[in-house]
Amino acid sequence: MINIEKPEETQRTAIQQRTRKAIMDKSARLFRDQGYGSTSLRDIAAATGMKAGSLYYHFSSKEELAEEVLSLGLFHVAERVKEAVEALPETATPVDKIRAAMVGHLTALLEKGDYTSANIRCYNHVPAPIKKRLKADRESYDAFWEGLIQSSVESGLIRPDVDQISLRYALIGMLNWTLEWPATKHGSPEELDSKFFDMVFGNTLAS
Amino acid sequence: MINIEKPEETQRTAIQQRTRKAIMDKSARLFRDQGYGSTSLRDIAAATGMKAGSLYYHFSSKEELAEEVLSLGLFHVAERVKEAVEALPETATPVDKIRAAMVGHLTALLEKGDYTSANIRCYNHVPAPIKKRLKADRESYDAFWEGLIQSSVESGLIRPDVDQISLRYALIGMLNWTLEWPATKHGSPEELDSKFFDMVFGNTLAS
């Protein structure tokens, strides 16, 4: 459905995996808060409780670490969205799927905030080779939304005169911008989604 | 109306001002593309056609330069929005003002893309003292939208059950996310606004 691969897990011991995850958790938060260029490997090492050189036991470069962290951010979003859509009954319309996808997207942003924020905030500032691969993931995720919206139009649920590209970017934009909200104002993904959904689809749906 | 001060212009010769602007133009683009931390003063100097040390003839630090560039980004948005709203006839409703503000916001994003993108993309990654001042500007701009939306609700043009905070962030989010669009898909600010406006306010307006 959404074609975003999870970075392959090569054979590692449980301890190695736990340390790796700790490094990535700290990296995600630091990249999110300070940006890619302003976060040094020494920052990350200190936050994880080790020395800078030791990071190279787990990652071969800053770029590899960043790519894995940022790509995991989008992966989590895609995974939640997939779950939410697949949980729908067979009778679900394409618009039902859009709504479920919105909830899934918001759920991932709230649950895995450090990773998803790091992706959204650092995507543009990461070295070109990483950005290229992250871009492919984004396009795959975009294509999924494109399909949902197109199906909605084809089945007569969304007015045919609606600009599908604008609708897609508007939805993704308002969803992603929730990361810039004061954290206290969110409410649950379902509450937030119901507000967004009513806002947009009250008029966009054919009557 | 919107209380965002333009950085004061101390007395400078015409040539100094032109060089300053050249430095800021290049900085805006580099900050936007590479991020604050990954953009060195040597990058900026090279792009402007001078040596790194010479920048200190115009700016006393990287932080000062960044603050001026980023704050100008939001200033331009506020200025365009102000113009657009003030150009309305006296009979204009609060919702008319929202629509005009949307056009103004989009116009600024398209016209001054380097500055506005640099603000949006680097805001979170800039040193704390700068961020604090930029945050005050954002809050002032936010308050302006809050007022427009509240007036719209009070005059019965927007349904009273609409969550005003969600509406405000949703609007700003979809507007700002246009910076992430492939550039070719924009169309004019007016075209884009008409799509966004219809999308949101078809249902949000009281019937």
Next chain:
DNA sequence: CCTACCGATCGGTAGG
């Protein structure tokens, strides 16, 4: 996973 270190580059300054 640490110590100790490499060359490169950083923001910034002195002196002209």
Next chain:
DNA sequence: CCTACCGATCGGTAGG
């Protein structure tokens, strides 16, 4: 506005 330079810090490596 440039040359020449400062101490600090960067990503990364060797050897254990």
